[in-house]
Ligand SMILES: Nc1ncnc2c1ncn2[C@@H]1O[C@H](COP(=O)(O)OP(=O)(O)OP(=O)(O)O)[C@@H](O)[C@H]1O
């Protein structure tokens with residue numbers, strides 16, 4: 277199992293969510309974060325003073341999937357998150373030791389995602 281972690285623009289989330297759901301990956305988490313990339317800061321002039329913002333708002337997407345599903349999920353995120361401009365974000369793939377569905381006590385890859393489009397559509 278792997279966790280795909282991506283720092284993306286807010287606008288990229290909806291198309292990513294929609295495609296992942298269609299592909300059978302309905303389960304994910306989003307956190308609003310602030311971060312800095314290699315440009316470090318953006319300077320703007322406000323009432324005659326130069327102000328530098330060191331942190332930019334981003335969304336952090338977390339999606340745990342089976343090893344074999346990593347290329348599919350990574351491809352979907354990259355395709356929708358890329359505009360070609362600086363600040364498009366970063367994506368990391370992390371190892372995951374174990375997963376449990378708390379309600380049932382099930383563990384392992386079976387707990388992760390619905391690959392069947394019908395079960396993905398259920399509440
Ligand atoms: N190495 C990193 N570790 C943790 N978070 C990161 C890392 N690099 C980028 N981020 C997160 O991703 C966001 C977007 O980064 P950004 O796209 O600016 O990366 P970059 O390396 O500067 O690439 P670019 O030149 O395309 O802007 C950052 O604001 C931060 O939240």
Ligand SMILES: [Mg+2]
Pocket residue numbers: 312313314315316362363364
């Ligand atoms: Mg940057």
